[in-house]
Amino acid sequence: MKLRRTMLFMPGNNPGMIQNAPILGADSIILDLEDAVSLDEKDAARLLVKNALETLDFTGCEVVVRINSIKSDFGYDDLNVIARVKPDAILVPKATEEDIEEIDEILSTIEREEKFKLGSIKLIPLVETALGLENIRETILASKRNIAVLLGAEDLTADMGIKRTREGNEIFYARSKVASVCRAFKIDAIDTPFADVNDIEGLIEDTKRAKAIGMTGKAAINPRQIDYIHDVFSPTMEEIMYAKRVLHAKEEALREGKGVFSLDGKMVDAPVIQRAENIIMKAKLAGIIRE
Ligand SMILES: CC(C)(COP(=O)(O)OP(=O)(O)OC[C@H]1O[C@@H](n2cnc3c(N)ncnc32)[C@H](O)[C@@H]1OP(=O)(O)O)[C@@H](O)C(=O)NCCC(=O)NCCSC(=O)C[C@@](O)(CC(=O)O)C(=O)O
């Protein structure tokens, strides 16, 4: 299991940002060849990202590349060049079931040619249209490579002809749907970036709202956002201490042959134990506690 509390976007044509990528502390980075790169920079950005993957040491940081739509003039070249330098995953913009199937096949061919393990390059569909949102189940089922879905609220609200607000009530349904379907298929649900990099209070509130609904992480667009998002998505010491007490009490209850018991007057049963186990696992992955 891998933590994806933050996925930091950076333009694929910005060498200054890319060279710092491995040390910024994000769980994942997304090197963007799509909307952050203008049409006349597409070829140069692809080459820069390829070189970065070949030369920089990304140990401990998942590397994802957002390609252009596979239906566009750039998508196939992006995939064909980038997959051969083995990113951890490809982020697929405005993903449809057909896109994912096509990209899955192309990746399998490249993996055979390059002698990579079949299925080793993963996929993350970006859900950012109304149709994409309604077809999310089919998109996820289209490939076993899918490890997460990223919600793109700017494009989604533009597609729906509605306004994007700081409070985000307009994306409540989309967040809930993405979170629920992703949880059903046991993959990560990554929330849309918060666009105002100077509004830290707004970022924290937005991240808390996303977490409360079941999103497992959030995209970032600026390194200053990383620690705040990590704070929200990491278990607190209070949660960890309570989880430890639950698991300790469970051992005692098991010895007494009890499946349900009470702790501080509150019932503890299988779902409460599962939540406690999840908290401990996340705390270990986040390096907050040791094995
Ligand atoms: C926002 C801003 C312009 C602010 O600039 P500022 O200059 O105010 O930043 P400062 O904080 O002053 O920077 C201080 C230092 O950090 C460095 N630094 C900044 N950002 C960094 C970074 N990301 N990675 C590494 N390094 C970074 C910087 O180089 C400087 O380094 P140095 O000079 O050495 O001190 C800048 O962050 C930025 O460009 N972000 C990336 C934007 C981007 O990728 N967007 C596309 C992807 S989203 C998308 O597409 C979503 C979606 O798909 C979803 C949907 O649909 O909703 C869609 O369609 O919208």
Ligand SMILES: [Mg+2]
């Ligand atoms: Mg977009």
